[in-house]
Amino acid sequence: MSSTISKLSRRDFLKAGLAVSSGLTLGLRVGPAPADEVMPFMPNAFVRIGADDAVTIIAKHVEMGQGIHTGLATLLAEELDADWAQIRVEAAPADGSRYDNLNWGGNQGTGGSSSINNSWLQMREAGATARAMLVAAARLPIPTPVKLKEAQDFVYIGRPLARTDGVAKTHGQALYTIDLRLPGMRTAVMLHPPRFGAIPAQVDDTAARAIKGVHAVLQLAEGVAVVAENFWAAARGREALKVEWDESRAITLDSQAQRAQYRELADSAGHSLRADGDAAGAFATPHKLVEAVYELPYLAHAALEPMNCIAQINKTGCELWYGAQSMTSAQNHVAHLLGIAPAQVKINQLFAGGSFGRRADMRADYVLETVRIAQALGDGQPLKLLWTREDDMRGGRYRPAATALRGAVDAQGEVQAWQQRIVCQALRGGGVPKDGKVDKTLHEGASDLPYRISNLAVDVHIPEPGVPVLWWRSVGHTHTAFAVESFIDELAHAAARDPLELRRSLLRDDPQRLAVLELAAAKGDWGRPLAKRRGRGIAVHRSFGTWVAEVVEVKLGDAESFTVERVTVAVDCGIAVNPDVVRAQMEGSVGYALSAALSGEITFKNGAVVQGNFDNYPLLRLSQKPAIDVHIVPSSAAPSGVGEPGVPPLAPALANALFAATGKRWRTLPFRTPSAA
Amino acid sequence: MGKLTINQREFDIRADDDTPLLWVLRDELGLTGTKYGCGKALCGACTVLIDGAPRRACVTPIAAVAKQSITTIEGARSKLAQTVIKAWLDLDVAQCGYCQSGQILAAVALLEKNPHPSDAQINEAMDGNLCRCATYVRIRTAIHRAAEQLA
Ligand code: FES
Numbered sequence: 042m043s044s045t046i047s048k049l050s051r052r053d054f055l056k057a058g059l060a061v062s063s064g065l066t067l068g069l070r071v072g073p074a075p076a077d078e079v080m081p082f083m084p085n086a087f088v089r090i091g092a093d094d095a096v097t098i099i100a101k102h103v104e105m106g107q108g109i110h111t112g113l114a115t116l117l118a119e120e121l122d123a124d125w126a127q128i129r130v131e132a133a134p135a136d137g138s139r140y141d142n143l144n145w146g147g148n149q150g151t152g153g154s155s156s157i158n159n160s161w162l163q164m165r166e167a168g169a170t171a172r173a174m175l176v177a178a179a180r181l182p183i184p185t186p187v188k189l190k191e192a193q194d195f196v197y198i199g200r201p202l203a204r205t206d207g208v209a210k211t212h213g214q215a216l217y218t219i220d221l222r223l224p225g226m227r228t229a230v231m232l233h234p235p236r237f238g239a240i241p242a243q244v245d246d247t248a249a250r251a252i253k254g255v256h257a258v259l260q261l262a263e264g265v266a267v268v269a270e271n272f273w274a275a276a277r278g279r280e281a282l283k284v285e286w287d288e289s290r291a292i293t294l295d296s297q298a299q300r301a302q303y304r305e306l307a308d309s310a311g312h313s314l315r316a317d318g319d320a321a322g323a324f325a326t327p328h329k330l331v332e333a334v335y336e337l338p339y340l341a342h343a344a345l346e347p348m349n350c351i352a353q354i355n356k357t358g359c360e361l362w363y364g365a366q367s368m369t370s371a372q373n374h375v376a377h378l379l380g381i382a383p384a385q386v387k388i389n390q391l392f393a394g395g396s397f398g399r400r401a402d403m404r405a406d407y408v409l410e411t412v413r414i415a416q417a418l419g420d421g422q423p424l425k426l427l428w429t430r431e432d433d434m435r436g437g438r439y440r441p442a443a444t445a446l447r448g449a450v451d452a453q454g455e456v457q458a459w460q461q462r463i464v465c466q467a468l469r470g471g472g473v474p475k476d477g478k479v480d481k482t483l484h485e486g487a488s489d490l491p492y493r494i495s496n497l498a499v500d501v502h503i504p505e506p507g508v509p510v511l512w513w514r515s516v517g518h519t520h521t522a523f524a525v526e527s528f529i530d531e532l533a534h535a536a537a538r539d540p541l542e543l544r545r546s547l548l549r550d551d552p553q554r555l556a557v558l559e560l561a562a563a564k565g566d567w568g569r570p571l572a573k574r575r576g577r578g579i580a581v582h583r584s585f586g587t588w589v590a591e592v593v594e595v596k597l598g599d600a601e602s603f604t605v606e607r608v609t610v611a612v613d614c615g616i617a618v619n620p621d622v623v624r625a626q627m628e629g630s631v632g633y634a635l636s637a638a639l640s641g642e643i644t645f646k647n648g649a650v651v652q653g654n655f656d657n658y659p660l661l662r663l664s665q666k667p668a669i670d671v672h673i674v675p676s677s678a679a680p681s682g683v684g685e686p687g688v689p690p691l692a693p694a695l696a697n698a699l700f701a702a703t704g705k706r707w708r709t710l711p712f713r714t715p716s717a718a
Numbered sequence: 719m720g721k722l723t724i725n726q727r728e729f730d731i732r733a734d735d736d737t738p739l740l741w742v743l744r745d746e747l748g749l750t751g752t753k754y755g756c757g758k759a760l761c762g763a764c765t766v767l768i769d770g771a772p773r774r775a776c777v778t779p780i781a782a783v784a785k786q787s788i789t790t791i792e793g794a795r796s797k798l799a800q801t802v803i804k805a806w807l808d809l810d811v812a813q814c815g816y817c818q819s820g821q822i823l824a825a826v827a828l829l830e831k832n833p834h835p836s837d838a839q840i841n842e843a844m845d846g847n848l849c850r851c852a853t854y855v856r857i858r859t860a861i862h863r864a865a866e867q868l869a
């Protein structure tokens with residue numbers, strides 16, 4: 042880590058000393074230098090101290106709402122002893138040699154709730170080193186390794202400091218990709234094929250070109266691009282296009298048929314991932330046999346800022362401006378496309394108006410689309426591609442999954458066997474790979490089942506319906522947690538045991554999971570009687586190194602309607618670097634998961650995505666948001682992420698609450714109607 | 719094609735009369751605090767105030783507001799607006815921040831009409847403003863807090 046922290050020359054240091062004297066709370070004074078010698082002090086890749094006293098922290102992770110700029114700044118400022126009021130945050134450029142995600146070695150990127158975890162020591166060391174340079178003054182070199190603070194000496198870490206991006210974001214001043222205007226820039230809108238796999242065959246662009254402001258119409262492999270002076274002209278140009286598509290390779294997927302196919306697959310044995318004990322034997326003579334199939338639809342990420350990117354190709358390479366989750370991978374893709382070196386692809390990081398995994402597309406889909414348009418134009422000018430909401434919803438998707446579960450309970454109410462069969466698309470294509478390494482996003486949270494059950498079997502089927510899939514906030518845990526945490530509840534009821542008590546008995550070796558479970562139960566009033574037509578459900582799950590338990594309370598309305606009234610969250614994420622950001626992420630995750638549970642569903646009809654905008658893909662609204670209490674388990678462990686782990690427990694806790702209220706099992710998401718009596 | 723009064727300033731506009739106000743604000747005038755989220759009056763990201771009332775700029779042709787006073791987030795300077803923004807900051811409402819210009823203007827319009835909105839009235843006034851980051855709990859609290867501070 043300290044290898045990324047460059048040495049500072051004594052001369053630079055002395056110059057910097059002057060600039061620094063009032064920007065930090067070190068009480069440090071270095072002898073006066075001529076005014077023209079004052080320059081920014083940049084002791085390493087992560088901090089710069091300017092002549093204006095501003096301490097600028099260079100953030101290697103994209104800020105997409107999760108509060109990472111604030112978190113990274115907190116870590117560095119803590120060890121630098123910087124005055125929080127002087128802190129500014131600047132996004133780092135793409136440079137995997139200095140700004141890689143240490144959990145992903147060499148790869149710069151943001152995802153898997155890994156940002157705080159991989160930066161925990163790096164940013165603190167960067168701050169401590171800079172501080173040591175300042176304090177050591179003329180006594181260079183500075184000591185290595187540099188000493189970090191003990192937890193009891195933290196001034197900023199663990200405090201609810203205000204977000205560094207709050208002021209810009211509440212004044213309409215934060216710069217997102219959609220906002221950036223560069224000299225000579227044009228805007229493109231792309232007409233995508235109506236079905237995955239189709240390509241444009243015949244394009245009549247006469248009417249489109251006649252529209253005022255339309256500059257060019259380009260037929261590309263991905264579709265037809267309309268390039269114009271501004272968005273509105275481009276959008277009108279697109280409406281005027283007449284395109285015939287070659288659909289010979291297009292998919293013809295139909296959601297109803299897919300569902301039937303997945304259920305059928307769930308009936309036959311798949312590729313085994315885990316086989317402990319003798320599940321088959323235990324199922325031969327169960328006292329009680331419980332069987333259930335859980336189904337999940339495709340989901341769009343639906344970040345409020347639709348996907349977009351700006352690209353400019355010039356003699357030295359290609360420059361991009363956007364909110365980038367996968368910087369190194371995007372550099373590689375773009376370099377490959379243009380036949381240049383990855384280092385020639387410069388990325389300027391901007392705020393992202395939400396992402397939830399979408400901007401980390403491993404094929405860099407919309408980024409490559411932008412570059413291809415800029416390449417086809419060949420004018421060396423900056424080009425902005427802006428997807429409309431419809432483009433975004435029909436281009437961004439998750440995978441549907443079906444999971445069949447069987448459980449055997451003995452006469453004493455003990456769980457004797459558990460068999461889980463997952464049918465789910467993989468990120469890298471269908472079928473079991475030759476090396477047998479199954480994409481863990483199919484089974485994370487299932488093959489590592491925390492419950493102590495001696496006869497345990499997990500297997501998978503990996504179909505390939507031709508729909509590109511991607512990670513979606515909490516990735517594999519979205520579907521595994523729903524199945525696992527619903528089913529353990531079903532087993533508890535079959536065994537006539539309290540769902541909390543059954544979990545407790547099966548988690549004796551898992552103290553951290555137990556602790557969040559107990560905390561959520563206590564704060565969520567588990568066991569306290571409820572009024573009629575109400576129900577309470579609980580679920581616990583670990584993802585990305587963070588344990589979260591949730592207790593959901595529902596109230597039934599007329600017919601089959603219900604309201605989620607209250608959600609109690611307990612989270613163990615190690616040290617909460619900023620407890621208010623942790624709370625905000627739990628509140629947001631509950632909302633995101635609830636949105637999916639109540640109405641999130643992308644369906645296909647004859648290969649085309651049915652939904653296009655928020656009228657038929659409704660998002661959670663203010664009136665639907667329950668009261669949410671978040672309780673953070675005190676910890677001295679290194680921090681783990683909080684952007685995603687609040688999502689997985691919500692749907693099963695809600696399903697369990699609905700069961701408690703109605704006596705019916707809710708196994709098919711979204712929960713429009715109960716699926717089984 | 720005419721003039722628009724935005725944030726108490728008059729602008730000469732080149733765009734055609736039927737161009738949605740949103741794209742004139744963003745692409746012609748560089749007032750990018752007003753966001754695009756859906757283009758169909760379904761999300762509220764483009765909310766601006768027209769003579770003080772919230773309107774979706776994405777479906778409002780400029781010709782329809784030629785004679786009215788338009789306020790965008792950049793011009794939200796009234797005492798009430800500043801109080802709302804302050805409450806937003808105190809609670810650190812914004813996550814990705816993309817919806818927040820629209821949320822804040824919708825809240826300003828609500829409090830202008832109703833200085834002490836109930837939860838039900840907040841639901842009614844704010845339900846068309848989607849927040850994908852689901853910052854709703856804090857939005858509600860911030861509106862109540864701004865109301866208290868204005869009392
Ligand atoms: S962009 Fe106008 S309401 Fe969504």
Ligand code: FES
Nearest residue numbers: 814815849850851
């Ligand atoms: S803060 Fe991200 S959409 Fe509202």
